[in-house]
Amino acid sequence: MKLILRFILLFPLILVNGVSRAQLDFSDYFTGERFRYDFVLAGNFEELRVYPLSQKREPHWAGSKKSLVDTMGYGTYRYRVMDDSTGKVIFSRGFCTLAQEWQTTAEAKRSEKAFYQALFFPFPKQKVRLSVDSRNWQGEFVPVFETVVDPADYFIIRDKPEEYEVFTVLGNGLPDTHVDLVFLAEGYTAGEKEKFVMDAARMCENIMNVSPFRENRDKFNIQAVWTPSQEGGTDIPGENIYRNTRFNSTFYTFDVARYLTTSDMRTIYDAVSGVPWDHLLVLVNSERYGGGGFYNFLTVCTAGHALTPKVLVHELGHAFAGLGDEYYDSEVAYENYYNLAVEPWEPNLTTLVDFASKWKHLVPDSIPVPTPRTPEYLTVTGVFEGGGYLSKGIFSPMQNCRMKSNGPEEFCSACKRAILAAIEWHTR
Numbered sequence: 300m301k302l303i304l305r306f307i308l309l310f311p312l313i314l315v316n317g318v319s320r321a322q323l324d325f326s327d328y329f330t331g332e333r334f335r336y337d338f339v340l341a342g343n344f345e346e347l348r349v350y351p352l353s354q355k356r357e358p359h360w361a362g363s364k365k366s367l368v369d370t371m372g373y374g375t376y377r378y379r380v381m382d383d384s385t386g387k388v389i390f391s392r393g394f395c396t397l398a399q400e401w402q403t404t405a406e407a408k409r410s411e412k413a414f415y416q417a418l419f420f421p422f423p424k425q426k427v428r429l430s431v432d433s434r435n436w437q438g439e440f441v442p443v444f445e446t447v448v449d450p451a452d453y454f455i456i457r458d459k460p461e462e463y464e465v466f467t468v469l470g471n472g473l474p475d476t477h478v479d480l481v482f483l484a485e486g487y488t489a490g491e492k493e494k495f496v497m498d499a500a501r502m503c504e505n506i507m508n509v510s511p512f513r514e515n516r517d518k519f520n521i522q523a524v525w526t527p528s529q530e531g532g533t534d535i536p537g538e539n540i541y542r543n544t545r546f547n548s549t550f551y552t553f554d555v556a557r558y559l560t561t562s563d564m565r566t567i568y569d570a571v572s573g574v575p576w577d578h579l580l581v582l583v584n585s586e587r588y589g590g591g592g593f594y595n596f597l598t599v600c601t602a603g604h605a606l607t608p609k610v611l612v613h614e615l616g617h618a619f620a621g622l623g624d625e626y627y628d629s630e631v632a633y634e635n636y637y638n639l640a641v642e643p644w645e646p647n648l649t650t651l652v653d654f655a656s657k658w659k660h661l662v663p664d665s666i667p668v669p670t671p672r673t674p675e676y677l678t679v680t681g682v683f684e685g686g687g688y689l690s691k692g693i694f695s696p697m698q699n700c701r702m703k704s705n706g707p708e709e710f711c712s713a714c715k716r717a718i719l720a721a722i723e724w725h726t727r
């Protein structure tokens with residue numbers, strides 16, 4: 300009896316301690332609103348610098364109130380929020396940008412360029428320090444910027460959010476315990492609202508048809524924001540086609556025909572300032588093949604190509620779970636993208652420098668490392684040379700995957716595991 304009583308008394312204490320050690324109490328540090336820090340990231344191939352623009356208070360923090368400090372360590376950049384009085388890190392996120400990709404192009408060696416960016420975190424109750432770090436060639440984060448944010452500062456803009464019609468495509472529950480994906484209409488004219496809503500519903504099914512999104516459908520909310528454009532379609536500079544569209548999306552990013560992106564982040568963020576979101580997807584009204592995806596930043600995809608379902612899920616793999624490209628035979632604009640002497644941060648690529656930190660536990664003992672790309676090993680998890688735009692020195696988890704080509708419907712085992720971890724991270 301005594302033993303049982305002791306167990307009952309101890310158990311809740313252990314649990315409470317375990318939870319308090321692992322997590323911060325959201326309400327100690329943050330309100331339920333969202334803080335937005337706008338800046339320009341500008342420079343050349345050697346260095347990008349942060350130039351502050353504005354600070355803003357927006358109505359909804361849609362992210363988890365438990366997953367505050369990043370535990371994954373992905374991204375070419377990260378930002379951290381520190382309590383100013385104690386120095387304690389109370390929020391952090393890794394992310395990727397178009398700016399950093401541009402740095403690895405030939406253009407960056409002969410010119411300078413600026414990119415609009417914003418960082419988001421729950422609105423702080425007290426003064427905080429915000430730092431931005433970028434990854435160096437050795438893969439380590441080095442500081443590039445630090446500032447103090449005072450929530451009482453009257454220069455923090457408290458504008459009424461822009462109002463757009465918002466359609467619920469998939470509704471499962473509260474934003475903080477669900478993954479909130481938001482589609483924005485790009486290149487749809489005023490008369491094409493119905494088409495956009497139907498396209499967004501189709502995109503939702505394209506995502507939810509693929510594992511592990513499929514088994515976790517009930518953990519997602521998907522909304523569609525109706526942001527009509529002056530003209531339909533998008534820019535195709537290589538063919539002298541220019542369209543006046545809401546978010547200025549364009550093919551031929553870094554002069555790669557299929558690479559569809561937008562750098563008009565200010566317009567995008569303003570359009571969703573009143574909407575709870577975790578990940579933004581710009582849906583482009585075009586039948587051309589293409590898209591782009593950036594970790595914790597943005598997904599862009601056309602709605603009308605036969606391969607759209609596959610492109611969308613591939614780009615979302617980058618944006619949502621930090622997955623790297625497993626292909627090594629397509630044209631890209633990058634030069635020296637990976638340092639083969641260090642382990643890449645992407646969960647589905649390895650240089651074998653620190654393979655134990657990746658999917659080693661998913662590889663059966665009977666599988667040779669590296670694993671030959673032969674029919675014998677077609678469906679197994681192994682370590683296959685080729686990935687990350689290189690045929691030598693970088694290895695992928697399976698011979699094929701949604702992150703490699705438009706053949707397979709599904710992700711490889713390592714990619715699935717990373718997506719599952721991201722879903723769990725958002726829905727705690």
Ligand SMILES: [Zn+2]
Nearest residue numbers: 700702711714
């Ligand atoms: Zn994969």
